Structures are given as C-alpha cells and as structure tokens.
Amino acid sequence: MTKSNLLRMDNVGIVVESLDDAVAFFTELGLxxxxxxNIEGEWAGRVTGLGDQSVEVAMMVTPDGHSRLELSRFLRPSVVADHRNAPVNALGYLRAMFAVSDIDETLGRLRKHGAQVVDEVVQYENAYRLCYIRGPEGILIGLAEPLGRGGQ
Structure with missing residues (x-):
C-alpha cells in the first residue's frame, strides 16, 4: 500500500460577479x-493558465476552522462562461454541502439574502434533513441538518 502525500483539502473555489453579495451570504450562513x-501578476497566470490576470479574492472559513471557501471575482481576463444555473446533474458542476444545526432557521436567514430552495426540504431516514438551495447569483449549495445519533 502506497502512502499518500495528501495533507488535507485546502479550499473549494467559486467564481462570482459580486464578491460583496457572496461574502454577505456566506457570512449569514456562518462562515x-x-x-x-487582490491576486495578480504573471506568476498567478502561470498557475491558472490565464496569463495576465487580476482577481479579487475573499477567503471564508467554517466555524470549526477546518474548511475554507475561496470566493473569486475576475477583473482580468473577463469571464468566458456561466454555469451558475446549470442543473445539478451537469458534468463538472460543483456544489458545497454544509452541516447546520437548524435547517429551518438557517433557511429563514438565507432567504433574506435571496436564497431559494431548489425543490423541498426532505428527510433521509432518521439521519438528516436535507435540501439544495440557490444562493446569490444562482450558486448551488446543500444544507444538511443531522438528526440524533444517526447523522452526527
């Protein structure tokens, strides 16, 4: 068995149009x-393959300090594609799932930031209450409320 050199998952990135709206939304969620x-320069373009780039970045961290969400707004070059409203079964589509202690209360707060439940909140066995929501700019995220010992 080969030992992996992987240390951790550092962050998940989402590209947005309004960094302020996205930061406000994820702050309301609890990050x-x-x-x-700003990140710019030739070195950054060598990492992304975009050449001369300029990106405004906001790093959000979860309450436990273990997970991060990197929100990026590209100033240069301009955005070339928009997948925000693609259905969840689109190839390459990304979503992040967050565990919350009270899904109904969380939804009430996030609705003030424009969040909409994709379909409905459902219960999976005695383990979780779950839903997908569309946040600012149509960003898809999941919410999961653990129920009793089964979901913790």
Missing amino acids: TLEGRG
Whole structure:
C-alpha cells in the first residue's frame, strides 16, 4: 500500500460577479471572512493558465476552522462562461454541502439574502434533513441538518 502525500483539502473555489453579495451570504450562513485581497501578476497566470490576470479574492472559513471557501471575482481576463444555473446533474458542476444545526432557521436567514430552495426540504431516514438551495447569483449549495445519533 502506497502512502499518500495528501495533507488535507485546502479550499473549494467559486467564481462570482459580486464578491460583496457572496461574502454577505456566506457570512449569514456562518462562515467568517478570513481575508480579502487582490491576486495578480504573471506568476498567478502561470498557475491558472490565464496569463495576465487580476482577481479579487475573499477567503471564508467554517466555524470549526477546518474548511475554507475561496470566493473569486475576475477583473482580468473577463469571464468566458456561466454555469451558475446549470442543473445539478451537469458534468463538472460543483456544489458545497454544509452541516447546520437548524435547517429551518438557517433557511429563514438565507432567504433574506435571496436564497431559494431548489425543490423541498426532505428527510433521509432518521439521519438528516436535507435540501439544495440557490444562493446569490444562482450558486448551488446543500444544507444538511443531522438528526440524533444517526447523522452526527
């Protein structure tokens, strides 16, 4: 058996049009803004393959400090595709799932930021209450409320 060199998953990235709206939404969900700044220059373009780029980035962190969400707004080059409203079964589509202690209360707060439940909140056995929601700009995220010992 080969030992992996993997240390952890560092973050998941989402490209947005309005960094302010996305930061406000994910702050309401319970993440904390860890830092915000611009990334630009030839070195960054060598990583992404985009050449001369300028990106405004906000790093959000979960309450436990173990997971991060990187929100990016491209200033240069301009955005070339928009997959935000693609259905969840679209190839390459990404969504992040967040565990919450009270799904109904969380939905009430997020609706004030424009969140809409994709279909409905469902219960999976005695383990979870789950739903997908569309947040700002149609970003798809999942919410899961653990129920009793089965979901923790």
